[in-house]
Amino acid sequence: MLSDPGTARVGDARSRLIVTLPTVGVRWSEVFCLRGRGLLLVLGVMLVSGCSGRPNDLSDGSYYADAQPAAQGSSVAAPPSSSAPATGSSTSGTPSSAAPSRSEQQQDGQRVARALLTESVLGPEGFKVVTPARPADPRALPACVSDVDLGRALRSGRQADWQGVRTAVPLVQYVGAADKGSAADLVRRARRVTGCATEVPLAAGAGVDAQVAWCEKGRPACRVLVAKGSLLTDLEVAASTEARSRELLTQLAPKAVEALNAR
Numbered sequence: 649m650l651s652d653p654g655t656a657r658v659g660d661a662r663s664r665l666i667v668t669l670p671t672v673g674v675r676w677s678e679v680f681c682l683r684g685r686g687l688l689l690v691l692g693v694m695l696v697s698g699c700s701g702r703p704n705d706l707s708d709g710s711y712y713a714d715a716q717p718a719a720q721g722s723s724v725a726a727p728p729s730s731s732a733p734a735t736g737s738s739t740s741g742t743p744s745s746a747a748p749s750r751s752e753q754q755q756d757g758q759r760v761a762r763a764l765l766t767e768s769v770l771g772p773e774g775f776k777v778v779t780p781a782r783p784a785d786p787r788a789l790p791a792c793v794s795d796v797d798l799g800r801a802l803r804s805g806r807q808a809d810w811q812g813v814r815t816a817v818p819l820v821q822y823v824g825a826a827d828k829g830s831a832a833d834l835v836r837r838a839r840r841v842t843g844c845a846t847e848v849p850l851a852a853g854a855g856v857d858a859q860v861a862w863c864e865k866g867r868p869a870c871r872v873l874v875a876k877g878s879l880l881t882d883l884e885v886a887a888s889t890e891a892r893s894r895e896l897l898t899q900l901a902p903k904a905v906e907a908l909n910a911r
Contacts (some may be wrong), residue, residue, distance in 0.1 A: 698745040754826040756878075757803035763823045763907050764808055765881055773900065775819055779809040786824055786882060790864065792844035796837050802880060815887070818898065821904070822882040830860045831875035834856035838873055848872070848894055853905035862895060863890050870897040 705870035713831035726782035734836075764781050805824030811817065826834065835858035848870055861872035869886035869891040882903045885894040 686817060698787050715737060715886070726813060733835050739901060747899075753804060757806075760804055760806050760823045760825060762910065763881060765810075765821055765903060765907055769817070769903055769907070770810055773903070774805075775817075776812040776813050776881055777808065778811045778818075779807075781806045781808040784822065785821075787884075788824055789838055790841050790844050793838055793841050798824070798880075798882075801827055801834055802831075817885060817887045817892075819896075820884045821899070822848075824880055826878040830857065831880035834880060835873050835875045846890075848897060850898065850901050853902070854907040856905055859901070859905070861896075861901060863894055868893050870894050870902045872897055872904065874901070874904050874908060879908060881908055 664760060669745045694790050734851065761781070767777055770777075784805055786802050786805055790798055802824030803826075805822060807820065807822040810819040812819070817878070822871050825831075841860070841862050845862040848863055850859060850861050850872065853859050853874060856874050856876045859872060859874040863870040867886075868888060868890045870882055870890070871882070871884040874881045874883075883897070883900060883904050885893050885900065887896060
């Protein structure tokens with residue numbers, strides 16, 4: 649028997665052989681001395697050791713234990729997902745040009761702010777501010793003007809609320825920018841309000857594109873729309889009687905025209 653620590657005992661049905669398993673390789677002189685299954689075993693060990701590039705570690709099972717993580721950690725890149733949208737495409741189906749740019753929104757906001765009435769204008773008329781100008785949605789038109797939706801037609805709107813100093817008459821002004829085209833088109837379409845309201849004749853506003861004023865039936869409130877370019881001013885006053893509201897609206901409408909022209 650050999651006392652080399654690198655030997656292993658191999659059982660055979662006919663005989664038991666002591667096979668030397670060298671750590672690097674087996675000399676051909678030793679291979680031909682083996683018979684039967686011993687020869688096959690040595691050749692298998694040589695093949696495995698030579699292909700792996702590592703010492704023969706089959707006896708403790710570490711060869712296969714080390715090989716498993718390598719298979720799991722495959723570096724093959726997964727194919728790109730077919731559901732990802734192509735670069736530059738829009739998943740919403742709405743062109744990016746449909747929404748106003750940031751610079752356009754800033755310009756609209758500045759123009760709207762300049763068209764709002766100020767305390768220096770309304771103070772001498774007997775009004776004080778209740779709620780300063782803030783972003784707001786436009787108020788709906790009377791029901792008889794069903795094809796004009798100011799909420800959809802305007803953007804970048806701001807509203808301020810005022811009140812009479814002595815009479816507590818509420819006054820509301822809203823200014824917004826038309827999303828498309830001219831605000832004068834909205835005013836011309838709103839003229840159909842005379843089907844459910846009483847029109848208030850006003851002197852032509854110098855420098856503006858269109859205006860229309862009315863007093864609602866069944867409610868002592870009067871309102872005027874004034875358009876210039878893409879801007880629309882909506883001014884409403886609600887006194888205790890329609891006659892007083894009409895008087896105040898006739899007095900204040902020219903102030904709204906001046907503010908639009910001064911922008």
